[in-house]
Amino acid sequence: MVRPRPILVALAALLVVGVAALGLERFPPPEFETDYVRPTTTAPNPPQGVWEYVDAGVLAVTLVLATVLVLRTRNRKLIFTLMLFCLAYFGFFRDGCVCPIGAIQNVTLTAFDPGYAIPLAVLIFFALPLVFTLFFGRVFCGAVCPLGAIQDAVLIHPVRVPRWLESGLRLIAYLYLGAGVLFAAMGAMFIICRYDPFVGFFRLSGNWEILVFGGCLLLIGMFVGRPYCRFLCPYGVILRQLSRLSRWRVTITPTDCIQCRLCEDACPFGAIRKPTEPWPDKEYKVARRRLAFLLVLLPVLIGAGGWGGYELRQWLALVHPEVRLAQRIYLEENALVEGTTDASDAFRALGRSSDELYAAATQLRDRFGLGGTLLGAFVGCVIGGKLLTLSVKRRRADYEPDPASCLACGRCYAYCPKEHERLKRGREGLIRH
Amino acid sequence: MPQRNDDVTRRRFLRDGLWGACLAGIGGVAGFAAHKGQKVDWLWQIDPYKCTACGNCATHCVLEESAVKCTHVYGICGYCEICFGFFDPEPFDIHEGAENQMCPTGAILRKFVEEPYYEYTIDRPLCNGCGKCVKGCNAFGNGSLFLQVHHDRCENCNQCAIAAACPAQAFRRVPADQPYLLKSVDHV
Numbered sequence A: 001m002v003r004p005r006p007i008l009v010a011l012a013a014l015l016v017v018g019v020a021a022l023g024l025e026r027f028p029p030p031e032f033e034t035d036y037v038r039p040t041t042t043a044p045n046p047p048q049g050v051w052e053y054v055d056a057g058v059l060a061v062t063l064v065l066a067t068v069l070v071l072r073t074r075n076r077k078l079i080f081t082l083m084l085f086c087l088a089y090f091g092f093f094r095d096g097c098v099c100p101i102g103a104i105q106n107v108t109l110t111a112f113d114p115g116y117a118i119p120l121a122v123l124i125f126f127a128l129p130l131v132f133t134l135f136f137g138r139v140f141c142g143a144v145c146p147l148g149a150i151q152d153a154v155l156i157h158p159v160r161v162p163r164w165l166e167s168g169l170r171l172i173a174y175l176y177l178g179a180g181v182l183f184a185a186m187g188a189m190f191i192i193c194r195y196d197p198f199v200g201f202f203r204l205s206g207n208w209e210i211l212v213f214g215g216c217l218l219l220i221g222m223f224v225g226r227p228y229c230r231f232l233c234p235y236g237v238i239l240r241q242l243s244r245l246s247r248w249r250v251t252i253t254p255t256d257c258i259q260c261r262l263c264e265d266a267c268p269f270g271a272i273r274k275p276t277e278p279w280p281d282k283e284y285k286v287a288r289r290r291l292a293f294l295l296v297l298l299p300v301l302i303g304a305g306g307w308g309g310y311e312l313r314q315w316l317a318l319v320h321p322e323v324r325l326a327q328r329i330y331l332e333e334n335a336l337v338e339g340t341t342d343a344s345d346a347f348r349a350l351g352r353s354s355d356e357l358y359a360a361a362t363q364l365r366d367r368f369g370l371g372g373t374l375l376g377a378f379v380g381c382v383i384g385g386k387l388l389t390l391s392v393k394r395r396r397a398d399y400e401p402d403p404a405s406c407l408a409c410g411r412c413y414a415y416c417p418k419e420h421e422r423l424k425r426g427r428e429g430l431i432r433h
Numbered sequence B: 001m002p003q004r005n006d007d008v009t010r011r012r013f014l015r016d017g018l019w020g021a022c023l024a025g026i027g028g029v030a031g032f033a034a035h036k037g038q039k040v041d042w043l044w045q046i047d048p049y050k051c052t053a054c055g056n057c058a059t060h061c062v063l064e065e066s067a068v069k070c071t072h073v074y075g076i077c078g079y080c081e082i083c084f085g086f087f088d089p090e091p092f093d094i095h096e097g098a099e100n101q102m103c104p105t106g107a108i109l110r111k112f113v114e115e116p117y118y119e120y121t122i123d124r125p126l127c128n129g130c131g132k133c134v135k136g137c138n139a140f141g142n143g144s145l146f147l148q149v150h151h152d153r154c155e156n157c158n159q160c161a162i163a164a165a166c167p168a169q170a171f172r173r174v175p176a177d178q179p180y181l182l183k184s185v186d187h188v
């Protein structure tokens, strides 16, 4: 005969544990004698998903418009109007979510999480501005991006930021991009969205730390043109590189530059580059030696960055809630801290074993080891690359905007006398026909 | 200067190659993501079996009034006369006065059904998602009250601010065509 008793006991135990964990059926639901019927639980449906496609459509149209206004019409007033429209629509009306900047993380999560796939509309938001940039430069930044627009609208008295400071601060954006991708890949958090400084303004609500941060950025933005775009925006980093290759791009002069130097300080974002002087022979030799040194330095920087990132893995991993929880549980179980936290209480209430948690956390830490190495190497590569480009002198005969830094705002057009000639010709043409 | 021209063509060739590679790269990413195929959006939702009703849901939502609200599955409810989702653990009186109620906003309605059963209903607009009733109901009752993100209010943030603060890791993304994770009513 089989022994039924242990099985029964085990079953009963399971039941008790199960019921206790779910909190169900302490009191059996009543059988009513009157003709009372239980109401059904209703929960409001999500709004229909048409808006996302409307957004994608508006994005496409505004991008085309921006391209025409920036490259053909060359009219700052119209660009500014379009920018305000996009600020109102994507920002205040559609609450600033989803935007291409955050979509970087959705794309990353799609690649790393088998259970997640990016919705089509978000994919369009991610890819369309990239394609436009590849053809026409950063027209998205110039007139369409609501984050750029809100900063552009408050810029009243631009001051010059020295080149070295500009390049240095821009490193933050690269680091931010790397970290955003890393944490999205690990499934820890979408930090780019979590710390979006302006979405709180768009919604007129939000947690106060972020609102203060956004407010500070706007205050700074009154004097330093578009600080988020230049020093923080992770999407801007991608756009920078793509716009170096763009087919068409912003030119200050519609025709030949006459080197009148009137546009020299026109750009509030420091994107206008002066014509270069020919180098004396002596400097050539020094420069060549410096270049050779930097070429050797590049792999060293990459290696050092990778090593540093690997060393930081414990700290990076702490962004992941699972790792944080494991650390806390470990401390509590070994009586290294007193008391419990909400997180450790929740963990115990669920009845997961701590060994399982530790195993999961160890696995995550290992993955952060690899991820941290890659992040560090990326940063090293960026620093090395920046040093290299600083020491290679490009030949430039005219004043021209640096395609990477130019945000296609159109402010410089009006400074060029050639532009005024063009406009005059246009007006006369209009009168004649 | 033939050499210089060479230089220019080489540079142009390199540039064009890079340009093509970038375009192909964007196309590749888009193709890969589209291949994985997700027509509907994702929404945030709370796994009610993980939530410990810590109270963060009321305070961490980006909205002034949280998108998270209490939900009641009547099929699980015991219709208790003394409901600890409704009454304060130490009520002055078994009486519906506000001083006896657990809910800070008075969002739970108590209605007599038949001896000794009472029906509890959430007045949705009043609820702020504080989870006090959920805690009481889970601790002493059947757990028929629980928190859910209500999608008519939720902004569907790309990163839900409550999810980032939830100590129980109870938030997860759900496809928009299954927007709720209701507790199941397997015994009705």
Ligand code: SF4
Pocket: A101, A140, A141, A142, A145, A146, A147, A148, A149, A228, A229, A230, A233, A234, A235, A236, A239
């Ligand atoms: S740099 Fe970033 S924030 Fe600025 S306009 Fe471009 S995409 Fe928007």
Ligand code: SF4
Pocket: A250, A266, A267, A268, A269, A270, A271, A272, A401, A402, A405, A406, A407, A408, A409, A410, A411, A412, A413
């Ligand atoms: S369009 Fe002109 S003013 Fe505007 S960012 Fe580009 S170079 Fe600067």
Ligand code: SF4
Pocket: B046, B050, B051, B052, B053, B054, B055, B056, B057, B131, B147, B162, B165, B166, B167, B168, B169, B170, B171
């Ligand atoms: S934050 Fe998490 S644990 Fe706290 S009430 Fe909300 S879902 Fe529940």
Ligand code: SF4
Pocket: B069, B070, B102, B103, B104, B105, B106, B107, B108, B122, B126, B127, B128, B129, B130, B131, B132, B133, B134
């Ligand atoms: S106690 Fe809190 S969660 Fe429950 S109904 Fe009242 S406001 Fe909502």
Ligand code: SF4
Pocket: B044, B060, B061, B062, B063, B066, B067, B068, B149, B153, B154, B155, B156, B157, B159, B160, B161, B162, B163
């Ligand atoms: S997604 Fe945003 S609006 Fe919705 S519950 Fe989370 S924080 Fe609130």
